[in-house]
Amino acid sequence: MAYEIRVLFYGSEKAMQKGIAKMQKRGWEVVDTEVVEQGYGCLKTGCLGAIFLPLALLGKKPNRYKVTYRRPR
DSSP states (O other): OOEEEEEEEESSHHHHHHHHHHHHHTTOEEEEEEEEOOOBOHHHHHHHHHHOGGGGGGGBOOOEEEEEEEEEO
């Protein structure tokens, strides 16, 4: 059986939950979910680190949520 695959990214866990519910209503099945860490922003981390090293930890970017869907063709 052939499947159509779609990968979507969400900016928050709440947005991911809403997106999953919406896609399931349209006939899509969730295959995989994954939290994608964005790491640290260079400019923000550098500026905060120059002022006070522990503040550099505040330069971390928020996580994104990756969801893989599939449905039969």
